[in-house]
Amino acid sequence: MDGLTLLSEGRAAGLIVLAHGGRLVVRGPRSADAVARQLLAHKAVVLAALAADDGSSCPWEAIEPGPACPRCGSLEQWQDLLGRQRCGVCEADALGKAIKLAERAARLRQQAQPRKPAPRLAPGCVAVGRVDTLDLDSGKPSQGQPEGFGGA
Numbered sequence: 001m002d003g004l005t006l007l008s009e010g011r012a013a014g015l016i017v018l019a020h021g022g023r024l025v026v027r028g029p030r031s032a033d034a035v036a037r038q039l040l041a042h043k044a045v046v047l048a049a050l051a052a053d054d055g056s057s058c059p060w061e062a063i064e065p066g067p068a069c070p071r072c073g074s075l076e077q078w079q080d081l082l083g084r085q086r087c088g089v090c091e092a093d094a095l096g097k098a099i100k101l102a103e104r105a106a107r108l109r110q111q112a113q114p115r116k117p118a119p120r121l122a123p124g125c126v127a128v129g130r131v132d133t134l135d136l137d138s139g140k141p142s143q144g145q146p147e148g149f150g151g152a
Contacts, residue, residue: 003042003049010039019050 010017013035015028024043026036039046065075069087076088086094 003045003047004052006039006042006046007049010035015039017046017050019047022047024050 007017010026010028010032013028013032015026015032015036017039018025024040024047026039028036066077066085068075069077069090072087072089074087074089078086078088080086
């Protein structure tokens with residue numbers, strides 16, 4: 001079988017096929033196991049096709065890395081929401097802080113249970129020493145509550 005045909009079948013199945021020295025490296029999903037075994041069975045032909053391949057059949061395009069971090073020289077970088085480049089080595093704690101903030105926000109949302117509102121007083125229901133209240137939501141009176149009950 002032709003090496004380029006085998007390569008394109010493997011790539012179409014989602015496999016990554018690389019030549020590492022004299023070895024053939026095949027990685028991909030388990031569903032493409034049969035195609036991977038076929039590539040390995042024709043190792044010599046596939047290695048020759050990889051050597052002759054100009055990259056035109058590759059579905060990915062090469063991306064040039066950005067500039068290295070001026071402090072540590074690392075290429076591990078990410079971009080924040082404001083578009084600033086951040087170093088993954090120098091600012092490794094920033095991700096940890098973001099995770100802690102997200103966990104704290106989740107805890108606070110969980111703790112903020114909706115509370116039942118205190119009954120409101122009907123106008124003119126206040127008596128000396130005791131308060132007669134009228135629950136405006138249900139319309140039922142509640143008499144003889146201690147003073148201050150209901151938030152008035």
